[in-house]
Structures are given as C-alpha cells and as structure tokens.
Amino acid sequence: MSSPFVPPPDAAVYVISVAAELTGLHPQTLRAYERMGLIQPGRTGGGGRRYSHRDIERLRQIADLTGAGIGIEGVRRIMALELQVDALRARNEELQAELEALRHGLATRAAAAQSAQSAAPATNKLPVLHQAVGQSVVVWRRGT
Incomplete structure (x- = not known):
C-alpha cells in the first residue's frame, strides 16, 4: 500500500473555501488579507485563488495575532x-x-x-x- 501524496509546502493546492475552513476564517477575510498584502495565494489559469500549506500556516498566525488584539x-x-x-x-x-x-x-x-x-x-x-x-x-x- 503506497502512502498518500503530500504536496510540498509551497504548492498552491487549496481552494479558498478549504483554506477558510482550515484556518477558521471567513473567505472574505482571506480576500481582505490578500488586498492588504499579508498573503499572496497562487492563481489558476482562470484567476481562482489557490492556497499552499505555507499560506495556511501564515493565515493561522495572522488569526492568532489579531485574536490577541494586535492590529x-x-x-x-x-x-x-x-x-x-x-x-x-x-x-x-x-x-x-x-x-x-x-x-x-x-x-x-x-x-x-x-x-x-x-x-x-x-x-x-x-x-x-x-x-x-x-x-x-x-x-x-x-x-x-
């Protein structure tokens, strides 16, 4: 039995709804963070956002910091x-x-x-x- 494929940390594989679920943030919050320059998700050929594992970790860190009262x-x-x-x-x-x-x-x-x-x-x-x-x-x- 082979092990499941694990993408590299920078591979943009998660759609915005999955990224939002994994981070506990609303998709509009993810879009806002992108506009603010805090996150740079990858894009598909059609323009859809794709988040990497590293992006997810960064979003979690942003959520932790803002949750602690940091602007x-x-x-x-x-x-x-x-x-x-x-x-x-x-x-x-x-x-x-x-x-x-x-x-x-x-x-x-x-x-x-x-x-x-x-x-x-x-x-x-x-x-x-x-x-x-x-x-x-x-x-x-x-x-x-």
Missing part, C-alpha cells in the same frame, strides 16, 4: 521581523559553516607547515612593514 499594521511588522530573523539565522549558519571550514583549513596548513619546518632549516618569511612619510605602507619581503 493589522502590528501583524505586518511582526511578520516582517520574523522573516528578517529567519534570514539572519540562515546567514549566521552559513557564516558558522564558513568559519569552521576556515578553521579546519588553517589547522591543516599549520600542521603541514609544522612538519615542513621540522624537516627544513628555519627561515623567516614574514613581511616587514615600514611606514613611509606620506602615510603609505610599504611592505618589504625578505629574500626567500
């Missing part, structure tokens, strides 16, 4: 801030992964340099910085 502009601001927080979390994860990769690369290079240094005579290859009178920086490299 529409407050809801709009809260949702915008939540999107911003999600984007910042994703960027933070990217930066943490990049930092971990850099740390790993540095550790690998340090280990390779350590083994090469123990096998070869010691030479200083660090640049020497001299500041000229004209506020420019001149980098001198010692011969290799």
Whole structure:
C-alpha cells in the first residue's frame, strides 16, 4: 500500500473555501488579507485563488495575532521581523559553516607547515612593514 501524496509546502493546492475552513476564517477575510498584502495565494489559469500549506500556516498566525488584539499594521511588522530573523539565522549558519571550514583549513596548513619546518632549516618569511612619510605602507619581503 503506497502512502498518500503530500504536496510540498509551497504548492498552491487549496481552494479558498478549504483554506477558510482550515484556518477558521471567513473567505472574505482571506480576500481582505490578500488586498492588504499579508498573503499572496497562487492563481489558476482562470484567476481562482489557490492556497499552499505555507499560506495556511501564515493565515493561522495572522488569526492568532489579531485574536490577541494586535492590529493589522502590528501583524505586518511582526511578520516582517520574523522573516528578517529567519534570514539572519540562515546567514549566521552559513557564516558558522564558513568559519569552521576556515578553521579546519588553517589547522591543516599549520600542521603541514609544522612538519615542513621540522624537516627544513628555519627561515623567516614574514613581511616587514615600514611606514613611509606620506602615510603609505610599504611592505618589504625578505629574500626567500
């Protein structure tokens, strides 16, 4: 027996009456939220609205916030801030992964340099910085 098909979260599959029933909101309220820009349902070729699972969750969140006494502009601001927080979390994860990769690369290079240094005579290859009178920086490299 195969499992039933579950559409992806962004697949616009629910008609407005089903979306209204799933959220406990009136279809006119869904239309009003669309006019206010709080929700952007998909459209069929004939212009009918189709809501995704993500849209349903967003509508439930709007209903919870307005039910708690928050006005529409407050809801709009809260949702915008939540999107911003999600984007910042994703960027933070990217930066943490990049930092971990850099740390790993540095550790690998340090280990390779350590083994090469123990096998070869010691030479200083660090640049020497001299500041000229004209506020420019001149980098001198010692011969290799």
